[in-house]
Amino acid sequence: MLTALLKYQFLQNAVLAGLLASVLCGVIGVIIIEKKLVMMSGGIAHASYGGVGLGYLLGIEPIFGAIGFALLSALGVGFVKRRGGASADVLIGLFWSLGMALGIFFVALMPGYPPDMSSYLFGNILAVTRADLYLTAGLTGAVVLVVAVFFDSWKAYLFDDEFARLIGQPTALLEYLLLATIAMSVVALIRVVGIILALAMLTAPAATASLFTKGLGSRMAASAALGAVFCFAGLTISYYTGISSGATIVTLSGAVCLSSYGVRALADAHTRKHAAMEHSREEVSEK
């Protein structure tokens, strides 16, 4: 694959897009898990499908439609949640289905033969163009910058938003910024793994990293690195087997994450047993 990588630009684009998306997932995934916004992210991802459909209908680039829908649904859920109007849970479920339905609806309104939208659902990293790459790079850069520049504020907000608000942090702004950031990340992921599979990219690397990292920053870095490994390895498997890259990347991420949980549980049980045996031995020697 390495020689092919040097030779073909579409492979280079694919690897670069995967690496950029991994950095994005590393940073945002950790936040999503800590703030328990996984389902919210899933809702935003699926809502963006409506934007893809609208993009096709209006004849604009579908990914811009996706950006619009993702942003609107994220900020909308955030707004209603702050107002305490409806339960965020219900809204997320609604946005989730409504977005998908609108996507189908808009495309059905199009005259002529309907376009193939499966690359938005399942991703097609090998079809990433230069323009896509610039977009992904821009989104990743913006998101990482927003998190890095205000890192101390993020940390305080994520740990205890009420306390952060009381000491004068603009937590409403941070919350909307976070939701917008999640929306941007989801859009960046659509190209790589698609709407349906995006959730695994956001959760698997961050959840795996949480098993062996202690700090917030190091967890983000480890999560980004893991995501990059998953992406590259998944692409390689896809290259040799011909299976769709979104499926190989997500299957690999999920398998590694689940087995890490298993290994961790076994290791914890061993540690406990060992400690208990040590203690009883000490007790015996004291007597």
Add this chain to the structure above:
Amino acid sequence: MTNSNQPALQMQNLSVYYGNTPALHNVNLTVDHGEYLGIIGPNGGGKTTLIRVILGLLAPTTGSVLVYGKPAGHTDVKIGYVPQIAPLDRRFPITAFEAVLTGRLGRGLVPFHRYSKSDRLAASEALERVGIAQLAERRLSALSGGEFQRLLIARALAVEPKLLLLDEPTANVDAGSREKIYTLLAELSKTMTVILVTHDLLAISSQLRSLACLSGRLVYHGEPQLNTDTVRALYGCPVDLIAHGVPHRVLGDHHEEGDNLVC
């Protein structure tokens, strides 16, 4: 400049309603600077509502709340807030020291903010003051309930508050930690105003300087002693307050203390 002769807290005819349901009704309460006040009452008595109003997180339905002379939420005096520990995520990936350090963050978003040396020193001192300096590098998940509670007090102290507000600081800790927390609060009350909200009646025997009893309305405010009438007004029935192993009687004699009743 804030005049320190000014009362720390002034509530006039404060009522808070959730829909048609009153959480607090017509509460008048003045707390002097340097006071160590315990507010007790049953669950649902409006204690947490009261704290949220003082912090400015909840607007009064009617009445006014002044904190050092300014409306709640707009005061320029630093308030140290110690929330209940239950809703916080103990698996959050930071150390005890980092958590306390967030108390030094200050107002607004500062690009590329870094905590200064004096911030770090203040955080270390706060940890030392609550007696868990040796746990500074521990992760939150490795702290016991009592240690985590004291960590939150340290975080509030890192703010360098003039007024310290605590919401049920002994709700999830064992008896030993409870004693330590009460001793700590008595010590802290020498240098700042302390308002402690709790349903733990043992707080009364813990060097409080005054006591308020809250059950939707203010049932009692005065010396830290309870009589059966107050308890009956609070809980609807006389409660045996002389628990095993508690050094002081918290229940005063009915006839002697009757004068202290507000309602």
